[in-house]
Every structure is written in structure tokens, then in C-alpha cells.
Amino acid sequence: MSISDESPEYNKWLSFYLLCSLSTLLWTLYVWQQSSRKYRLGNKIPGPTAVPLFGNVLMAIGKTPDQFINLAMKYSEIYGNVVRGWFGSKLIVFLAEPEDVEVILNSQVHIDKAPEYRFFKPWLGEGLLISTGQKWRSHRKMIAPTFHINILKSFVDVFNQNAKSVVDKMRPEVGKTFDVHDYMSGVTVDILLETAMGITRKTQDESGFDYAMAVMKMCDIIHQRHYKFWLRFDSIFKLSSVFKKQKELLNIIHGLTNKVIKNKKEIYLENKAKGIIPPTLAELMQAPNIDNVLANDSKTLSDTVFKGYRDDLDLNDENDVGQKKRLAFLDLMIESAQNETNKISDSEIKEEVDTIMFEGHDTTAAGSSFVLCLLGIHQHIQDEVYKELHEIFGDSDRQVTFDDTLRMKYLERVILESLRMYPPVPIIARHLNRDVKIVTNNYLLPAGSTVVIGTYKLHRNPKHYKNPDEFNPDNFLPENTQNRHYYSYIPFSAGPRSCVGRKYALLKLKILLSTILRSYRTVSDIPEEQFSLKADIILKRADGFRIRIEPRKKTTTV
Numbered sequence: 001m002s003i004s005d006e007s008p009e010y011n012k013w014l015s016f017y018l019l020c021s022l023s024t025l026l027w028t029l030y031v032w033q034q035s036s037r038k039y040r041l042g043n044k045i046p047g048p049t050a051v052p053l054f055g056n057v058l059m060a061i062g063k064t065p066d067q068f069i070n071l072a073m074k075y076s077e078i079y080g081n082v083v084r085g086w087f088g089s090k091l092i093v094f095l096a097e098p099e100d101v102e103v104i105l106n107s108q109v110h111i112d113k114a115p116e117y118r119f120f121k122p123w124l125g126e127g128l129l130i131s132t133g134q135k136w137r138s139h140r141k142m143i144a145p146t147f148h149i150n151i152l153k154s155f156v157d158v159f160n161q162n163a164k165s166v167v168d169k170m171r172p173e174v175g176k177t178f179d180v181h182d183y184m185s186g187v188t189v190d191i192l193l194e195t196a197m198g199i200t201r202k203t204q205d206e207s208g209f210d211y212a213m214a215v216m217k218m219c220d221i222i223h224q225r226h227y228k229f230w231l232r233f234d235s236i237f238k239l240s241s242v243f244k245k246q247k248e249l250l251n252i253i254h255g256l257t258n259k260v261i262k263n264k265k266e267i268y269l270e271n272k273a274k275g276i277i278p279p280t281l282a283e284l285m286q287a288p289n290i291d292n293v294l295a296n297d298s299k300t301l302s303d304t305v306f307k308g309y310r311d312d313l314d315l316n317d318e319n320d321v322g323q324k325k326r327l328a329f330l331d332l333m334i335e336s337a338q339n340e341t342n343k344i345s346d347s348e349i350k351e352e353v354d355t356i357m358f359e360g361h362d363t364t365a366a367g368s369s370f371v372l373c374l375l376g377i378h379q380h381i382q383d384e385v386y387k388e389l390h391e392i393f394g395d396s397d398r399q400v401t402f403d404d405t406l407r408m409k410y411l412e413r414v415i416l417e418s419l420r421m422y423p424p425v426p427i428i429a430r431h432l433n434r435d436v437k438i439v440t441n442n443y444l445l446p447a448g449s450t451v452v453i454g455t456y457k458l459h460r461n462p463k464h465y466k467n468p469d470e471f472n473p474d475n476f477l478p479e480n481t482q483n484r485h486y487y488s489y490i491p492f493s494a495g496p497r498s499c500v501g502r503k504y505a506l507l508k509l510k511i512l513l514s515t516i517l518r519s520y521r522t523v524s525d526i527p528e529e530q531f532s533l534k535a536d537i538i539l540k541r542a543d544g545f546r547i548r549i550e551p552r553k554k555t556t557t558v
């Protein structure tokens, strides 16, 4: 009996053979893959069982941001502080041991960001956060000095005015339960518009508000591209409604940055023609005396905490040349481009301003919101903070000075501890261009893999913090920090690519929080065990930062 090539029997056999051939092909591919160097090295590291071709990617699909955090925590409980995962054929290694983290972050070689940062590219271009190589080096060298302590001191007034304004805005909330992040986010953008772009409250029109909203929504889109697996593919993303939304938002964001840069440049040139020239970056960097370091009593607690990975920010401050007129970061960049100290084009300036606006926004908004919630829970710690503030200010409601911030030692410990337990940037990711050997078990991580540093997990290592899940500002008493591994505390990352805004952020947080806490007591009825966290690029509470505020006793103006 013959089987005709039209018959159902023939089709059945054909399908069977095709399926067998495909399975054999996939199996051979899988076996070949597994024997490759990358797989051999990767599979030495513990991690969940991977499915052929997909690796571990299927377990992440469909997870919401808070479920994703829980999953990551579950695997770190099972496999420890070095865990591998396969994203298809891509090796991802999660690190949470300070010794291993130091190998990566302290290196001048492993400075490339992971491919996921490309989602920021349409917004931030080749700004400091994502650029690499020579471009990153030269821009970092140019931008780090704009965060010089003298420039920061000149922002104290802006921080104070905005802190006062948010206290006023929060007044109608007295006695109610509300999400304090809304307020922290708003005030942070206002401060950034002023300090990064030089747009003051008076000169801000509707576009400032639209810009702030657009920044917040763009963060959300980038986050969606991280956890909605299909949106990772540019071809699919470009067909989605999210892409259309992104285009609209970028028009708003880039529209304002371009407009401001254009105006500022025109003003600079007009002034220059009149002989009015602002102080130059070069002036700031030309220290009359290299030994003129900041006196010890003007060093903050965090200067000590972060001294282990001394970065270019410290070098800046040693070149202290006295207080200067206030200039926004943008003014400084325009000035340095115009006087040809630095080669930077208008579009590169735009990328750097957009980067600062992004990096400086939700990080501090989330950081300050966590502090207010934690103090709302731990009333005895809030009492200590208030006692310290009362010692500094008495009953006066005068503005905070830079020197006052140096005296806020306990508040600083509270901020550092809050950043330990709830680091606004919960993961830092790098792409490895070369093999690297880490300390744990001498594992060799092959070039081409992605390293993910889990700040959240690292900061809760019982080897370095006695009761890691307990909110205890005393973790930052000098006697407790001096023998701790420096890389066990990296809320601002560390090494050459550390956060350039660290000192700015800490100064702003102290002024903002002290002003709020002098006016209100915060109260929270939700204990930390019930916080529902989500890594929305920035770590936040999925359940909202809900607190109540009660007015402090009436103060008298001096």
C-alpha cells in the first residue's frame, strides 16, 4: 500500500519528522550552548533551574514590580549573595557581598552600564548616567566641579525657600492621612528647576509644571519597559500606545530644556557684550592653596561614612576657594562651553541637564518620603531628631544655614539609616567587557555578562548590620561605622561612577526634612513589615507613602 502525498497519513508522518528534526536541532543547540565557556562558567554559580533557550526569563513574565521584588528576595534567600540567572542566553549575575561589589564598582574598567539603560537613551541621550568611555570621562570631569561645595552652599537659600513653601502647601493635610510622596516629588522638581536650570519660581510658567509631570510619567514608561517583557523589543514598543505617549512627553521635556538653554545662552552673550561675566568653573577649580582643605568641623558625618571610596567629589572640595555667586548647573555648563574651558555642544548640555533632572528627582523624593514614614512609625527616634533641632533653632522659625546642617548629626544618621533600609536605587547594573574574578569562591564572571548589584540586599547583610531589618540610626555612630566594610553601604553607588549629586542630595535632604519636622510631627500607623515595596526604577512603596501630620507647638519668629 502506498501513501499519497495528499493523504492525512502522509501529513501526519511529515509533521512527526519535522517535529523530531526541530527537537533534535534545538537539543543539539542546547548541548552545544551548555558546553560553551560562558555556560560552563555561569553554571558554576548557584541559581534557579533554567529552561532551554528561555533560561529563567519565564519566571519573570507577568510579574508586577512588587511581585518581582519578592521573587528576587526569595531567590537570594535560597541561593545566597551570588546568584546567576539566564535571560535567554544572557548571563546575569546578582551580587550582594561587599567584597565582590568592590571588585566591580572600584574598577576603572567595568564602567559600562547594562544594556537595559538604553531605554533612557531617547530621553537622556548620552548624558552622564549612560555614556561611557572617553565621553563619560570628559563629561564627568566637567560636571563633578559644578557640584563643588561652594556651589552647593549657594543653593541653601533655594532649598530653604522651597522647604518653607512645601510646609505651607502641606498645611491643609493636617489631621488627614495622605501620600507625602506627592509633596516631596513636587518640591524636588521645583528645586531642581531652579538649581539645575536656573528657572526660578517667579519665571516659571505652566511649562515648569508640565515638565515636572512629564518627567514623572517618563520614569513610569521606562519602568514599564523593564518589567513588561514585550516592550523591551524596540520593534514592538514602537507599535504600542506607550511609544506615542513617550513621544509627547519627550516633546515637553526637550522643548523646555532647549528653550531654557537658548534663552540662557542669549542672556550670557548679552551680558558678555556688556562686560558682565559670571565666575568661571576654572576659577572654582584654581585653588590658591591645595592644602586649603575643608576644616574638620565642617565635615559631615557622611563625609566620614563615604571616605572609604573617596571619589572626585572629595577632590573638588579640597579646592575650596570661598563662596561664589549662585549659578545653576546649566549656567556653569554654558559658561564653560563659551569660554572654551570645555568642549561641549548645546545638545550635550541638554543631555546633561536632562540627566540631572532625572537623577536628582525621584531619588530624593523617595528618600525623603521614606524618612518621614519611618519617623512616623518610630516616634522615639523622631523625638530625638526634634530635640536636636530644638537645640539648634530653639523656638525660632528662622531659615537653616549651612553651619546648622553640620550640627544635624542625629538627623544625618536617620537619613543614612533610611537610605540603608530603603535605598532609592535598589539595583545597579554593569555590562562586563572583560572577564572578572570575584572574591566569593573565586568565581570567574565571563565578559559579555551583566552584573546586577543588589543594594537593598547588600544593606541588610547580618554580617555587617546586627539587626539588619531594624531601623536604628545608631548603625551610623562612628564606633559602628569605623570597622564596617565600605562597600556594605552604597546608596550612592561608589567608585568612579558614584553619584555626582551625593553632597547636593544630603544637604537638600537635611534642609527639607529639618524644616518639615520643625513644623510638623509625622505619624504613621503602618509598620514596616506591612510596607509593600516596588522597584519602580526607584524603590518606592506600592501602597503609597501614607502619613498623618500634626502641627508642632507654635514658633515665634526671630
Ligand code: HEM
Binding pocket: 128, 129, 130, 140, 355, 356, 359, 360, 361, 363, 364, 367, 423, 424, 425, 427, 428, 429, 490, 491, 492, 493, 496, 497, 498, 499, 500, 501, 502, 504, 505
Ligand atoms: C538620595 C538621593 C540620591 C541617590 C540615592 C542617588 C543614587 C545614585 C546612584 C546609586 C547612582 C549610580 C547609578 C548607576 O550606576 O546605575 C547615581 C548616579 C548619578 N546621580 Fe544620583 N542619587 C541621588 C541624588 C542625585 C541628585 C540630587 C543628583 C543631581 C542633582 C544626582 C545625579 C546623578 C548623576 C548625574 C549620576 C550619574 C553619575 C555617573 O555615572 O557618572 N543624583 N545616583
